[in-house]
Amino acid sequence: MPEGPEIRRAADQIAEVLVDEDITQVRFGLPRLRRYAKLLRGHRVVDVETRGKAMLTHFDHGYSMYSHNQLYGLWRVVDGHKLPKTTRSMRVLLQTASHSAILYSASDISVMPTGELSQHPFLAKIGPDIMNTALIWREVMERLQSPRFSRRELAALYLDQAFLAGNGNYLRSEILHDARIDPRCKPAQLTRGELGRLARSTLTISRRSYDTGGITLNPRLAKRLARTSLKREQRRFYAYGRTDQPCYHCGGIIRRSEANSRGLYYCSVCQNA
Structure with missing residues (x-):
């Protein structure tokens, strides 16, 4: 599933060709949505917004398309x-x-008045968007310390869209690895310094992935690996998908486990609580 950075990049691409342009043709592949084609046709797109893994296409007459x-x-x-x-x-x-x-292929699509978006079942329950440039690390740290989230294992918390919208499987592994935090830990077990480091890594890794088109490594390491024979998919991540390979930070071995029925990757040395 695409995560926050990928959805934001797609939204930017769509905004580049649709914003401030009149929509001359609208078609919906799902029968339940076809009645909205006439409602949107002939109107102008004013913004393409993302909230986590959802995209909102806003029109000039007060309607929006959620996808x-x-x-x-x-x-x-x-x-x-x-x-x-x-x-x-x-x-x-x-x-x-x-x-x-x-x-293509998606089915979770709806059209509704822009003013009613806060009532959408998905949008009503998600947390702050990790791709929102107004979100700062101190706000992430406050959420980690809140009673609602502080006693949950990070491996599960970092997939919960109510905690932070846009997080996903590869970001979970990469953020926790960059912060050198054991995925089995709970925020309540971390020191204030560790919480701050995790909060910073949360924003640094997700925004770096957006900027680079999916590479989470620091720029110096990414450039060094780009000069090797490794294919791009083999040099994108610190931990994700690198089972049994050496950690770039400490030389320990990257391990894979299952958490929430999805692969979780971590260093057996520098992420061992």
Whole structure:
């Protein structure tokens, strides 16, 4: 599933071709949504926003389209109106005079008045968006210390969208590794210094992934590995997907375990509480 950085990059790509443009054609692949095509057609997109893993396309007449990629959803932006050949099911098509934005495969889509978005079942329960540039590390630290979250294992907490929206599986492993925190720990067990380090890593890693298109390594290490024979997928992460390989920080071995039915990767040395 795409995580916060990937959804934000997709939103930026869509905004580049849709914002301040009149939507000349609207099509929905799901029958329950087809009645909204006429409602949106002919109106102008004013903003494309993300809240965690959800995308909100806002129109100038006070309506918004909510979409969540779920596991298999994918946005594509193409020049002109000729659609790509694909076996995927088209769910949404938004066209301007010069471009097409297409959402494939996703089914969690709705259209509603912008003023009612806070009542949407998903949006009503999520926490702050990790890609929101106004979010600072002290706010993340406060959430880690709050009674609601402080006694939960970090391995589970860092997948909970009510804690921070946009976190996901690879970010969980990478953030905890960068902060040198054992995934089995609970925030209540950490020192104030460790909490601060974890809060900073939460924002640093997620925003670095956005800036680099999915690489969480620090720039110096990323450049060094780029000069090797490793393929890009093999040099993106500190821990995620690197089972039995040496830790870049301490030389310990990266281990894999299951947490919340998903792979969790950590260093057996520098993340051992």
